[in-house]
Amino acid sequence: MTVPTSITFSAVDAAKKPTRARKRTIAFDNRALGWLALLVLVGIWEIVAHYNPSPGLPAPSRIGAAWWLEMTEGQLRFQLADTMTSMVYGYVLSAVLGVAIGVTMARVKIIYALVEPIIELLRPVPTIVFIPVIILYAGLGREMNVIAILVSATIPILIATYSGARGVSAALRDTASTFKLSWWRTIYEIVLPAAAPQIFIGLRLALAGSFVIAIAAGMIAGNSGVGYYILNAQQTLDISRMYAGAITVAVVGYALNYGFLAIENRLLHWHVANDAAGGRS
Secondary structure, three states: OOOOHHHHHHHHHHHHOOOHHHHHHHHHHOHHHHHHHHHHHHHHHHHHHHHOOOOOOOOHHHHHHHHHHHHHOOOHHHHHHHHHHHHHHHHHHHHHHHHHHHHHHHHOHHHHHHHHHHHHHHOOOOHHHHHHHHHHHHOOOHHHHHHHHHHHHHHHHHHHHHHHHHOOOHHHHHHHHHOOOOHHHHHHHHHHHHHHHHHHHHHHHHHHHHHHHHHHHHHHHOOOOHHHHHHHHHHOOOHHHHHHHHHHHHHHHHHHHHHHHHHHHHHOHHHHHHHHHHHHO
């Protein structure tokens, strides 16, 4: 039976047009809606602070003015740079160690047997517990911050790397054997690419954890960094400056996560495309 052309084109056009439910889903998925809600909350905060001023909750306009002054003429930019420097050192070292140990554990049984009990003992312990011990041996300088970040960030990267490297398919391992690849070439050309999605999950978790520990170490050690800056503002009752530091932490944390996702999407575009295709099917 021949389907009339007009009916066929009508069905295609109907399929192309998003339904009302689909339009609603797109609207709720759009990040602009979240930013709009945030702006509304800030506006309400401004109005409440204007008509009912409180020393503990200054208006956003006052916090914004304090933030601009501290970033242009005050100490906030220098303290932020100090925190970020410690974080970068610790995070890069953690990434190198975590990936190296994780891959080795997955490929060498004796290394797994030696390291696994230590990892399982350290994994549930909060890093803050180790900071007094680190201070005892490393002092209150940048070395303390870097070591604390190293302790915090290495384990999630290591576990994610081990999971990814351990999960390499038998077909890929057989391919390496067929082409008689050396151990190092197998790691570089087979294991690391196959484990990359899992490794990036660990790197992303560790990035957030590194930033948190860098701030917490500054608060505990009380010497420098954004954590020290926020704590000092609170102790001197400079509440606007305290909020300015907290907002800086929030903005930088968001920017780090956004930038990491952009890099991940670029480097693992094949994996992202496969996930999108799987979600549509």
